[in-house]
Ligand SMILES: Nc1ncnc2c1ncn2[C@@H]1O[C@H](COP(=O)(O)OP(=O)(O)OP(=O)(O)O)[C@@H](O)[C@H]1O
């Protein structure tokens with residue numbers, strides 16, 4: 001009935017024959033291996049869904065194979081077999097990831113039901129991990145959700161920069177795009193992961209306090225300094241420090257950070273001694289640092305020093321493909337955290353989410369989902385559950401202030417043509433989404449494309 005493939009690994013011929021007969025009777029395809037070497041070869045074909053694996057083999061150890069197979073395919077269903085009823089080994093095998101442990105020879109009934117359950121668990125895991133894989137990346141425990149090429153590039157960047165020991169990183173991007181998540185991923189994915197990751201918001205504190213937080217102070221350095229205090233840089237030794245909103249760093253601290261980046265040493269406030277630490281600086285900003293440099297509020301030399309490896313995070317409106325996976329991700333996170341039943345996100349809701357401009361980026365999307373989980377009941381988030389600014393009629397707000405008509409006038413048709421082309425370009429030719437972006441139905445979009453003889457050759461995916 002199933003057609004799933006089971007690899008039976010046992011050195012006893014009688015056991016192999018018995019298993020083959022029973023399992024084929026149940027409709028499985030059976031592969032047989034009499035040794036560890038033969039098992040590796042059969043597994044190497046990549047076609048087994050489940051493995052019944054003997055603990056003792058003439059040329060190897062079943063536990064070793066269990067490790068190897070699970071490493072290559074974490075979802076595979078594995079039942080261990082032993083003639084020795086060794087409970088200790090059984091527990092160990094299950095901890096490693098075997099589904100169950102059977103005594104040899106297993107009763108037909110037990111073998112069949114256990115295998116069926118193991119395969120069921122496998123297919124469940126696969127749907128979950130399959131979805132996850134397609135919807136993002138797990139970087140040493142930090143989940144980065146998305147599927148746009150832009151986010152793929154961000155993840156590639158994280159991978160590269162994380163392995164370069166201590167290079168300074170500047171993460172730029174609008175508010176709420178995920179700069180902090182990326183900083184966390186860089187740290188978690190680096191050799192510094194076991195050491196502290198500390199953050200400081202450069203906007204939040206007055207200058208003296210900020211400097212003492214960053215560099216620490218000596219006793220008596222200022223009125224309140226009753227004790228010597230170690231600063232973030234010292235506390236994060238061998239780890240990373242995120243200077244959030246670096247554009248707001250006061251001039252004195254800018255000079256000190258620059259010196260630290262050049263010499264890897266600093267002085268505590270009120271101190272004379274140079275202190276050397278090994279800290280990676282990650283800076284982030286949602287401001288136009290070049291403008292700050294022009295206005296004289298941000299040092300040019302510090303700007304150059306930081307801008308060596310800049311990462312620009314694209315705003316969410318430029319990567320609409322990420323909206324759906326992010327919405328699902330936050331929805332699942334919140335229903336789980338609030339112990340509410342799972343909810344669906346119907347295509348109409350996704351459509352509205354995708355065509356909104358998200359001035360607050362991912363954080364705003366997260367808030368919208370959170371709000372609807374808290375305020376609305378039911379099994380789905382419907383379009384009418386979304387806030388006003390996402391409703392179709394509210395589009396003018398995203399665009400405000402509207403484009404001004406130049407004194408010389410414009411060619412409206414040219415403008416329309418241009419916008420149609422932009423929409424197709426942005427959605428890579430996906431007409432359904434292009435129509436969403438323009439507030440048109442797909443038929444209207446079609447009509448206009450034909451009118452201007454624009455080729456709508458892309459995909460029509462997502463349409464009914
Ligand atoms: N790609 C992503 N995958 C998962 N969660 C994300 C992603 N991007 C952002 N988030 C989440 O969105 C929220 C905002 O992200 P984050 O705090 O990193 O933004 P930010 O760029 O640092 O914002 P700000 O400039 O306001 O400090 C956080 O809850 C974060 O976990």
Ligand SMILES: [Mg+2]
Pocket residue numbers: 179180244
């Ligand atoms: Mg932040």
